[in-house]
Amino acid sequence: MARSVKKGPYIFHKLIKKVSGKTPKETGPIKTWARASQISPDMVGFTFLVHTGKDFAEVFVSEEMVGHRLGEFAPTKKFLRHGGKMQKELEQKKKESEIAAAKAAKAPATK
Secondary structure, three states, rough: OOOOOOOOOOOOHHHHHOOOOOOOOOOOEEEEEOOOOOHHHHHHOEEEEEEOOOOOEEEOOOHHOOOOOHHOOOOOOOOOOOOOOHHHHEEEEEHHHHHHHHHHHHHHHHH
């Protein structure tokens, strides 16, 4: 649900302080826990370290990101892979084919 136009965008006040009047080169990455803060045009070019719950994800702000939230660019869940017997069999076949291809490439090169 969108925030009302009357209220304006939500930008965390400490982020505004850290960004205002400075250039991206003079400030290093800005560490923040404010995932709900919207990205303003003043933040373009800065690098933010956004908290993901365990560690910090590096987010470089570009013009296309203006209006979005910082948390959108720092995923909190890490995708490993889909599990199950079928997935394991597919991975095993792939590994075997890579090994066979490497052996085939190596064999003619030694002669």
